[in-house]
Amino acid sequence: MRSSQRPIVATWVLTRFGNGNEVLAGDLVEEYQRGRTAAWYWRQVLVAILVGCGHEIRTQKLLTMRAVITGWAALILYGHLIGLPLYKLYSRVLMALGLGPLRFWWWHYYTYPHNLGAVCRWFSQRLACSSLPSNTSGHDGDRVRGVCAADKPSRDF
Amino acid sequence: MMKRDYLGNFELMVMLALLRLGEEAYGVPILREIEERGGREVALGSVYATLGRLEEKGLVSSKLGEPTPERGGRAKRYFRVTAQGLREVCEAKRALKRLWRGLPQLQGGSA
Numbered sequence: 001m002r003s004s005q006r007p008i009v010a011t012w013v014l015t016r017f018g019n020g021n022e023v024l025a026g027d028l029v030e031e032y033q034r035g036r037t038a039a040w041y042w043r044q045v046l047v048a049i050l051v052g053c054g055h056e057i058r059t060q061k062l063l064t065m066r067a068v069i070t071g072w073a074a075l076i077l078y079g080h081l082i083g084l085p086l087y088k089l090y091s092r093v094l095m096a097l098g099l100g101p102l103r104f105w106w107w108h109y110y111t112y113p114h115n116l117g118a119v120c121r122w123f124s125q126r127l128a129c130s131s132l133p134s135n136t137s138g139h140d141g142d143r144v145r146g147v148c149a150a151d152k153p154s155r156d157f
Numbered sequence: 158m159m160k161r162d163y164l165g166n167f168e169l170m171v172m173l174a175l176l177r178l179g180e181e182a183y184g185v186p187i188l189r190e191i192e193e194r195g196g197r198e199v200a201l202g203s204v205y206a207t208l209g210r211l212e213e214k215g216l217v218s219s220k221l222g223e224p225t226p227e228r229g230g231r232a233k234r235y236f237r238v239t240a241q242g243l244r245e246v247c248e249a250k251r252a253l254k255r256l257w258r259g260l261p262q263l264q265g266g267s268a
Contacts, residue, residue: 022231
């Protein structure tokens with residue numbers, strides 16, 4: 001059996017982004033102490049997060065759809081009001097400096113910020129979920145927890 | 158014909174691992190059982206996702222154990238096959254046997 005030193009960052013990542021699955025984290029610690037490698041540990045953490053994400057999307061279809069639509073609507077609105085004029089200005093500046101036109105500006109504009117935005121939203125949601133106190137009660141707490149954790153109370157034998 | 162929700166390949170493997178392990182069926186032993194007997198490397202996250210799905214279907218039940226220091230103070234979750242789960246496993250076996258029958262080229266275990 002090895003010492004109890006385990007990949008701390010991986011454990012933190014799992015508890016923050018893996019639906020707060022403490023049972024799975026415990027299993028990983030147990031297996032790691034029995035001789036599994038840090039690479040194995042990290043792989044398990046990443047798969048657990050991906051599987052958890054897929055499960056959330058499948059079980060919370062309506063919320064996922066609402067989040068995607070709201071996010072895109074906000075981004076498009078932002079793009080037309082602020083983003084697009086800024087990119088046009090940036091393009092003009094480049095032209096003025098003799099650096100040539102910004103080719104395919106729309107490609108850069110529409111792909112990177114939106115994808116990055118989606119990832120950021122997911123991360124912030126996960127962080128917000130994991131920071132909820134365990135005794136959060138009331139309507140909002142229940143609703144947020146319902147979105148965050150797919151963990152349902154277990155049935156006893 | 159009534160629509161029947163058959164167990165998937167991995168679900169069946171997990172169910173069989175649970176049956177083999179009995180009272181000691183929690184994440185780590187289940188993972189090892191599948192890896193050693195099933196001959197494939199699996200991720201704990203996939204095992205738990207499958208167990209969650211089986212629990213939703215009512216084929217598996219679970220209970221939380223006591224936290225232990227070797228797991229960093231985290232508890233184990235023990236799983237058990239329900240009566241309905243056992244019926245599903247038996248039905249899956251029967252269905253596979255029916256499909257196997259009449260395939261003489263597979264009788265010896267090689268294609």
